[in-house]
Structure formats: structure tokens, C-alpha cells
Amino acid sequence: MLTVSVTKDYLLIPVKLRAPKLLLTVFSAEDREKKLYEWETPFPRAGEEPDYSVAVPVRRHRGETLLVCGSLPDEELARITLADERPAPAPGRPVIHFSPENGWLNDPNGLVRLSDGEARMYYQYHPFGVEWGPMHWGSASSRDLLHWEAGDIALFPDRDGTIFSGSGWRDDENAAGFGPGALLFYYTCAGGTQAPWSRDGVFTQRLAVSADGGRTLEKQPGLLLPNLVHDNRDPKVFRHEASGAYIMTLYLAGNDFAIFRSPDLIHWEQTQQLTLPEAWECPDLFPLVVEGEEKWVFWSADSFYFVGSFDGWRFTPEQPRRTAYANRIGYAAQTFAREEGRVLSVAWLRLPNAGRRFTGVMSVPMELTLARDAEGYALRMHPCRELSGAMKPVSGTDAPEAPWVLRADVPADAGSVCVSFPGGELTLDMDAGTGRFGETSLSFAPGKALPLLLIADYAVFELYLGSGAVYAPEQNLSSSLAGPVSVTGAGGRIPFTLSEVD
Template sequence: MVEKKLLITKDYIEVPVMTESELMTLEIIQQEKNSQSKICEFQVPMGNEAGVFMPDYFARFSVKEYKGKTLLLKGCASERFFDMIRQVDCEFEQSDFDFSKEEQLRPKYHFTAAKGWINDPNGLVYSDGVYHLYFQYNPFDTRWENMSWGHATSCDLIHWTQHETVMYPDENGYMFSGSGFVNKNGCLGLPEDTLMFYYTAAGKCRPWTTKRLSTQRLAYSLDGGKTLIKTDKGVVPTISHENRDPKVFWHEKTKAYIMIMWVEGNEFAILRSENLEKWELSQKFELEDGFECPDMICLQDKDSMHWFITTADGYYYPGEFDGYSFKWNGKKHCLYMNKVPYAAQTYSNTDGRTILVPWIRVNFPGRKYTGAMGVPRELGLTKIDNEFRITLKPVKELQSEFEKHSFKIKDMTVFVDNGIVEVTADCDTMLGVYDV
């Protein structure tokens, strides 16, 4: 076990990452005069004693709140690994977005993180002219681990800027998927423009939290989404040990917040709350082949509203919703033609527009990042065989760019974006990958 003490004088510590090497635990502990308290722990590929120690990249961890204090870093790694840990003043540097061949091949319209692994889109909310995209993030490797919430923003759904990571794993577990909305009802004594985020704190992921079950918890932002503050208010206790992925929205007709989340197997739950403080279970139900990351979507035509539940694989289930329970009509459809898109979520607070973003399960061999987000799609309705179905089209903001970089094959439109191919046909969307 190697230890390193750091008197914190800057905003971030920078940790070397040796991708594809063995994962080891890095503990970060705050030292007080007579006590120690663990801040967090990460699984980091630290390399080994053999060979030349050349990090593939550096990952940065915010330590702003510990300035002037001493942190102890511990792990079963080489002295060389700990010697390379240093303090820096910014989350991203120009070198993170250089003009190497790798960067020239980076997708232009499908968001990718500067470095590390990304998966599910989280907390999609539009506020004050800004689209916020939070996402499952591992800054410390190009593989899944250390689930945190990364953050990016856009004003046009085309150009995205990555910002500081907003939530890291803590004593309650990893930061799994969740959703965002604006606190228009002024709940919990917070201002009406507060951004609210429900997420899953996933226990049992690592020895530090192995005795914890998964709970649904709340964080909020008072600075326009830049920083998220976790709170113990409004916690939803465990229904099943891995229940997760809360999607929360306001149901005007019954004057309540609705939470839909995955429970286990093909089972989902709907909960209600009038004030975000106390939640009551309203319904548990099953959906054929449905699994995790649910979203409940209401699309309106001239005469009526049409409700759908979507799940991670892109299946969607038409039905009726009265604010208390969802009545599925027994039919199942799919948004996609293959399994590349996953865990899609729709934006909140978009004034009648329903904008969807999926995670694209792609690898980029030899690069410092894994995974991408799909281009934003606007949902609509069409009628097929006397049944309303969901349509997907690139958002209007992207339409001209989409046309510039696409071509037609019979009745299909093929959109090419540096390693990602999107094929649109009729009302369905398929995403595939080609080798660049």
C-alpha cells in the first residue's frame, strides 16, 4: 500500500490513467487533526512496476472544497503512479482537445466526452436557453466503472461543451441514471428556477458501499446546472435491491409529481408526490421485454393525448395514464432497427417539443474515449393500421447539417459522422458503426 499526502492549493488533482491495465482502488481521504474521513474511492487502471510508465491520459477530480486541507491518497500501485499525481487549476485544457489524427476523427454531431467512458444520458433539462446533457461517466478509464455524472451543454443541440463533473460516487453508492426538471412549484423551500435532479444512489457496487441498497435521491442546482448539491430530502427508500433510473415529471391534471422507475426483471413502478418530500407507491406493473431506464412520454395530436412508456432497448408501449396508473394496451413496438442505441431519455421543459437523446453503444479503438450520444431527435405521431405510433426526426436545428452530411439509398437517409452511421427509414431509426 502506497500513500501520498497533498496539501490542497488548487482546484483539481490530476490522476494518471493507464487504460487496459489492471484496476486498483484509489482511496481519497480527508485528514483532520484527530480523525480521517473517506471522501471517495475510484477503480483506476494504475499500470504496474514492469515496463515504462506512460499514462494514456490524466483524469481530473475536483477538490475545490478542500483547499487549505490535507488529503491522503492510498492505493496498491507503484511509487511512479503516485509521483505523477499533481494539482492543476482547470478541469479541461487545450491538450484535451488537440488537433491530432484522433481528434480529427472524433464525431462532430454525436457528443463524446473529452476522455473516458460515457453511457446513459441523464438529467436532460432545458433552462434559460441552454440544453443540459448530464451522462453516466467514468473519467478514470475507457471502460465502465466509477459511475459519476458528467455534464455538457448546448444552445443549439448541435455544438456541445463539456463542463466539470457534477457528481461522484459517495458513501451511498455509485451515481446511476436519473432525470432533471425545473422546480416551478417552489418545492422544498427552493427557488422556482432551481434545477432538480433525481438519480439512483447504487449500493453494492464496491466494498465501501456493499451494505447499501439502491435508493432514489435528489440533488439540486442553484447556479444554472453548473454544480449539483446532494440532499437527504425526498429520498425514495428501496423497493427492490437494484431498483433504479427514476424519471420524474409534473402531472398537471392530478397536481402531483410522477416518478417511474425500473424495479426488477420486467417490472416497473409509478410513485406520486405532491411536494417532492414524501413519495407514495401508486402502481407496480410488468412490460413484456421491458428493462431499466424507463421514460413516460405524452404526445398530443389535434384531438387527444397519447401516452407511451419507453424502456432502455428502445421498446415503447402505448397505453393510458390517469396520473395514478398506466394501462398498457398490450402492444409493443421499437424505436430502432438494432441494439446500438440504448437508454434514451427525453428533455423536460421544452414547451411542447419532445426531444429524445439515446446513448450510442460504440467503441473507438485506440482513442481516449468510449461511447457517444445520439443526435437529438424530435418525436411525433403517425397512424399505422389504425394505431398511433411514434415518429423520430432529427431536430429542426440539425436539419441543414443532417442534409449536408447524408445521402439517399432508396427510401432511406444515411447520415455519416466520423465513425457513426445513422440510417433513417420511415418512422424508425437505426444506428450502425463503420470502421474509420
């Protein structure tokens, strides 16, 4: 057992990837019955150097003594130390796509704006490995939606469960009574998963509150919703002004979802259970206006979406399921709460690890709009307008060693088109309306000019075609972003522009 007198802000837990896992339990020395934390971590043994260290924020325990228990000799547990700063992040991380400093990332959670415009993002996080594991909430913040600063781990698993996905809301009206502007975070407490501490629990919906702008989240006692079915999860909360209530969408099981209403963000009444073919988990529900008409979009994790109407109690789909993304890399997208004048979405990009100390990348936030096409209503996706404001033109045809954006208008009669760039290639058949981007097969309207936008960053590319009709992320395995770029078709070179993202 290791005794730690807390005099600094972080407890550093060393991680050796692929090492045997060690169960670590942390107690308060003042109350040895009070378990504070528990993790299973691949812990380095004698003579092994850790790959990285997880920084557990312990500033709330300053002046206290903690007991760290694990089945290793004390001299090996003594590799757990204190520090005033988090360690340096993993190398090779993207610049304008958020990724964890180390460890595993998946679903974006709790996307919310502060009153001063700062964006807060939380996310599914397994800090003790580069594969999925017991979920925490990580945190990040940004002033421009492009450059994100990683924050502390915001929510830790406890005896009731690991911390699955959820959403955020800025309560300017003080409907919940925690004070005007308090940040409310709705999450699934996932009992009965693989964490030993909570393996006998069930899935319930709970609340955490922040009074300091999202830097620290305090779990609230009790349940918002009890277990309805075993895997019910992923609460997404928003305000429906027309009916004067707050709304929660929730995944139940299979292809079933539920909608709830609340007058105060605390007490919830179910108003609908609906089945949406092939859709599952991570629901979202938001309005978009097309040609002066308001429509509602019910979204699920695989980028499957349904367009219809919503009256504050019930959602009614009005056309069959559609798919927003061209491949299965983007997943579990969520929209920002209280984003004025636009619907702003962030997706988890399921990229392979590729030997890095981190796994998982977030998309550049994208603005969603709705258009009509031959099949009805269709989503259109565009990089957030902040990207254009950060772009600086690059002279010549060589990409810089920094995130860059390529833009081109491919003529309808360009025939077979090849876009070549450092780390990848895009091919298009303008006559057939087909293409290939990495492992992704593309489909677009043939015989029409095709706007093209490609974002390049370390570890990831994002492709937009047809003014947002096609969105396809892909991995970037190149260690360099710099090099020659060309766009050619049947008639020779096709003009394009390159911009560096500042």
C-alpha cells in the same frame, strides 16, 4: 501516502489502460476518518506513460490539504498532480454527437433546460477506463443541441453507492423549497455493486440539487425512496398538469415498473405497479398528440414502448409492445424535462471502442411524434430542428471533411438502390421493402417513395427512413468524412443533396 495542498481546480489522476488496478483513497488531512473519494484505477507504473488523466474537480477543497493513499511508493503516487484546466480530450471524437473527453459513457441522465435555453446533459460515466465500471455522472452543456461542451464530473460514488441513472427537473414553482428555478436531479444510489466502498449497500433513490445552473450538484441527505426490490433504479420525474402532481416512473425488477405521485417533488406515494412484457429499466412516460387525440407513451431501455392512457395515477396500455429503433445500438433514451412544444429524446449509442480513448456516443437529439399505421399507434423519429438550421448546402457530390447530412427521396420504382459514401454503404430493395445498413437489416413499406436522411460524423452514422418510421445508428470506422457520394437505382442516378453541418 501523497500529501496534496490544493491550490488549483483539478486533481489529475493518470490512467494507463489495461494496467493493473490500484485502489486510491482520498482523505481530508484535517479529519483522517473522513473519506472523500475512492477509485479503482489502472495506474501507470514506473516508466509507463499514461494514456490520459482524469480531472477530479477539487476547487471546493482549495486551501485544504488532501491525503491520497494507495499501495505504491510515494514517488509513483507523485504522478498525481494539480492543474487549473482539464487535459486535452481524446482525438477522433464526433463533432455533433456528444462523447466523453476520455473514458466510458452510457445512459443519458438529467436532461433539462435552463431558463435561458441552455441545455444540460448528464450521463453515466466511468472516467477510469473505456469499459463499464463504477458509475459517476459526467456533465455537458449546449446552446444548439449539436455542439456540446464537456463539463466537470458532477456526481461521484460514495459510501452509499455508485451513481446510477436518473433525471432532472427545473423547479420554477419552488415546489421543493430550494428556490425558484433550482435544478433537481433524481438518481439511483447503487449500493452493493462492484465498488469496494459501498459493496454492502442497497439501491435507493436520492436527490441532488444545483443552485448554479447545473455546474455543481449537491447531494441531499436522506432517501427519497428506500430500497423496494434489490435493483430498483432509474427515476424519471415530470409534471402532470391535469391531475396537479409530479410523477416519477421507476424500474423495479424483471419487467416490473412503478409509478409514484408527489405534491412537492420530495414526498412520493406509489400509485401503480405494472408489468410490461419484455421491457426493462430506464422508464420514461410522456404524452403525444395524434390527430387531435392525446396518447401517452411508456418507454423502456431497449426502445420498447407501449401506447395508452395515463390519468396521473395509472398508465393503461392500449396496444401491444412496439420497438422504435431498427437495431440494438440505441439504448436508454431519455426525454428532456420542460421542453416546450415538443418531445425531445437523446439515446446512448452502444458503439464498440475501436481502439479509442473513449467509448460511447450520444445520438443527435430527436423529436418524437406519433402516427397511425396498420398496427395502431407508432412513434416517428426526426432529428431535432436545430440540425436543419445548422446545415449549409454543399455543391457537387463529394462530402466535406466535416459532419454532413445526405437527403434523398427514393422513388417507389427505383428497384435495387445503393447509397455509397465515405465509410459505408446502404442498400435498399424498394420492391421488397428491405435493406441493409452496416450490420443492420432494414424493413420499410414496399412500393412507396422513401424519404432518406443520413447524418455522418466521426465514429457514427445515423439513418432515418420513411419520414422517421425507421431509425438506425451505426458505427463509422473511417478516419475521414470526406469523399465521393452516390445514390443509384435501377434507373440510374437518384438526385440527392449534401449539406455540411456548421
